[in-house]
Amino acid sequence: MPGTDSTDEELVDVYRHHGDLQALATLYNRYMDLVFGVCLKYLEDRETSKDAVMNIFEELVVKLKKHEVDNFRSWVYTVAKNHCLMYLRSNKQLKTVELPESLVQSAENPHLNGKLQQEEHFRLLEKCLQALAIDQQQAVRMFYLDEKSYKEISDSTGMDWNRVRSLIQNGRRNLKNCMDKNS
Structure with missing residues (x-):
């Protein structure tokens, strides 16, 4: 069983060949700050970025088995960046809110006071x-x-x-x- 002193390559191999989620968690833990930083850069919100870090781990569970990864650090950086870009592109973030008339500019209610x-x-x-x-x-x-x-x-x-x-x-x-x- 791989430990925290195992190399990235060893942990990737153990996960890919044995499905050992502990190996993946150990590996991901090394780069979680990097992933959070990437998410914060793109998403500009701490809570949304924290959620993205967890979602990216779930993506890795599937993606790492399908990809040959030579350099995990650069690969996980790219996965995190792409995750954030897809999140920003999704229409799920666009919400319509009905504004009260008192907040809408009109001839009777100019917004000079703001x-x-x-x-x-x-x-x-x-x-x-x-x-x-x-x-x-x-x-x-x-x-x-x-x-x-x-x-x-x-x-x-x-x-x-x-x-x-x-x-x-x-x-x-x-x-x-x-x-x-x-x-």
Whole structure:
């Protein structure tokens, strides 16, 4: 019985010749993060991507028996990408929703207020952001606006990783409280 120290090729062979789902699970487990990353890239939704990861495993149960696979990593990447593209192309994702008349633009109900409300929301967000302590403000801006990781923030500011995490969490909570209080 193959173990976690078996090569990809060995696990593929065991699955193809013996139908050993444990071998396939061990193999897939090695690349699950890769598959999730591909799904997240294409589907842009964490929950949908998690579901896709499970669906792709079910596809592999059938497909791996039918295909000669020399490089499992690149093959599973392609399977994941194709799965996501097919998912996006399917009409199952297109849903029609009836909108209330109050939300539909007409001569009596122009949608100029929406843009004004959004601008007001951004002004309030900036005001609340400036109200944060300087180190919280810096960490929140770097994380959310500059899209830096905790490690990147830690490296560029010289702050401990846990301090950065704490600043971002507390800053986010303080921002939310300020926004709720002022809206």
